[in-house]
Amino acid sequence: MEEKCLNIESKVVHGHSMFDPLTGAITTPIYQSATFRHPGLYETTGYDYSRLQNPTREELEKTIASLENGKHGFAFSSGMAAITTLIKLFNPGEHIILSDDLYGGTYRICEEIYKRYGLEFEYVDTSSIDNLKAAIKSNTKGAFIETPTNPMMKVTDIREASKICKESGVLLIIDNTFLTPYFQRPLELGADVVVHSATKYLGGHNDTLCGLAVVNNDELAEEIKLIHKSEGAVVSPFDCYLIIRGIKTLAVRLERHEENAKLVAEFLKNHESVDKIYYTGDTDNPYYDVMKKQSSGFGAMISFTVKKVETVEKVLKSVKLITFAESLGGVESLITYPVVQTHGAIPEEIRNAIGVTDKLLRLSVGIENVNDIISDLNQALI
Structure with missing residues (x-):
């Protein structure tokens, strides 16, 4: 059965591949290898070095992309590693709008680390679409929105936020940690990027750290891929296995x-x-x-x-x-x-x-x- 025909209750159980194509294993194997053999000069199996890509991580990335109905998934060593990568999509002097009520770690990394690199952050109650619209300036390039927010549970209308952001060329990032793609799929509602702390509901057992991001745009995916492989904040094969296992019962x-x-x-x-x-x-x-x-x-x-x-x-x-x-x-x-x-x-x-x-x-x-x-x-x- 084609993956696109499956309901999400089936998708979470079987993941992207449903089984390991090499061995037929129902459970995705843990490819605990840092490096991979080349068949010859200028030849590759598709895997060279686990910082660049690993088969276990690839299955997780394709699974989250499938669940969010997106094209490109990325798995990071933590939710904050994923958010850090997304912040790096912006340049000094650019203005980013964030939910005024959001996880303290996101606030800390913006104010105490990335502000020194010339990024401008503004915290807005985006549950009011008028507030979001009023906050957009000539140098606004991004909007990072939690919905529901942590911890006050404010909700932003993602469709309306998307319309406003698209009119102004603003990249809309939605933190979907609280609801997961089982309850909410922001890309379908017009968001450009969806991000998760997979440590939470996706893993579901308080036993590993992981961050995930999904996009549809090919050019944007290439930018994220460059940062991802260059900085190396990738999640280990064993932790990928744990998240994949957790998703099965999501x-x-x-x-x-x-x-x-x-x-x-x-x-x-x-x-x-x-x-x-x-x-x-x-x-x-x-x-x-x-x-x-x-x-x-x-x-x-x-x-x-x-x-x-x-x-x-x-x-x-x-x-x-x-x-x-x-x-x-x-x-x-x-x-x-x-x-x-x-x-x-x-x-x-x-x-x-x-x-x-x-x-x-x-x-x-x-x-x-x-x-x-x-x-x-x-x-x-x-």
Whole structure:
């Protein structure tokens, strides 16, 4: 059966190749080799050196391209390595718009590293398309948008953002980590680049680091390929294997994640210690309709504010099933305190302005029994 005829539930299970063409192995082999033999002078098997390409990495790259309905996939040693490569597509003096609410590591690398190379960064609430349009200047060349954002779950209309960016020749990059191609495919909505921290839902088991990017444009792909192979921030064959294995269960995991998250969100929404929840699957959420229009699901990320700051420390110390830890997207439920963890690099005044206060907690809802998750939250909140 042709790959394009398959539904995504089948694509994630079988990947790009479905089996190893050399041996027939159903599981993609780990080609743990740094270098490859040449048959003769000016002859190659297609593989020369693993920094340039490796068969295991190639399968992962083709799989993510297939899942996003793109042409060219790239696998990096981490999500930040992928983002770093995309930043390098721009030149000194050029202006890049970013979501005002985004992962602290992205903010840090822009402000503390790449600003010194003459790039100009501006942080905008792109959930308002008018804000995005107003922020575009004569030297604006890129827009990097998380949707939903981390951790406030703001949503940008990708189709409308694409129209505006195309009119101005702005490269639109969408961070699709929270939803994955199972729930949202930004290239189909007009984005130029989609990027993932595959460490999260795509890997799904909190056991490896990986970043992925997908594009359709051949010229853009060549630029990324040059940076990728030259800088060498490539993911190892073994980690590629782990991500490929994780992707196989993406559909069933995300369905359970979301099923649990909807019930957990409802519980938190009605808890006396909780002030407000931020979950795009809540029908009262201001971005619910946009999500319904551009995504097939809402994911399993919930942020919520508690009424008393003292509750934060109590919750983080008292949870038993849920783990107080960085990261998200694994099968285990994780709770994070953004103000000192994921968003510690962002200045306090900016954090407070976007809502990342000392009363905010972020919850990555896992696939455990939902009653156990809710029971754990309840005993920790009381």
